[in-house]
Amino acid sequence: MTRHLRILLPVLALVACLLAQEATGTLEIRVTDPSGAVVPGANVAIANQGTGLKRSTVTDTAGEYRFAGLSMQPGRK
Numbered sequence: 051m052t053r054h055l056r057i058l059l060p061v062l063a064l065v066a067c068l069l070a071q072e073a074t075g076t077l078e079i080r081v082t083d084p085s086g087a088v089v090p091g092a093n094v095a096i097a098n099q100g101t102g103l104k105r106s107t108v109t110d111t112a113g114e115y116r117f118a119g120l121s122m123q124p125g126r127k
Contacts, residue, residue, distance in 0.1 A: 073121070074119050074120060074121060075120050076116065076117065076118045076119070076120065077096065077116070077117045077120060078114065078115070078116045078117075079094075079114065079115060080109075080112065080113050080114045081094065081109050081113045081114075081115070082113060088109075088112055088113025088114075089109060089113045090109055090110065090111045090112070090113050091108055091109060092108065092109045092113070093106065093107075093108055094106065094107055094108070094109060094115050096117055096120075098120075098121065101121065103121070105117055
C-alpha cells in the first residue's frame, strides 16, 4: 500500500498542477495616424469570437493601450 501511495501521490500532484494552468496573454499596441503621429484618446475594442467576450479601452497620451489577462484558449469563457 505504501509503495502505491509513493507512486500515486506525485502523479496526482502533477495532474492537479497541469489542470491549474491557464493560457493568458497581453496585447499592447500603439495607435498612429497615416502620418505616423500617435493618437491619444482613441477608443479601442477587442472581441474573442470563440467566447463572445468583448473589452474596450481608450489609448493613453502616448497613443498606447494594453489588454492584459486575455484568454488564449478559444471557446473558453
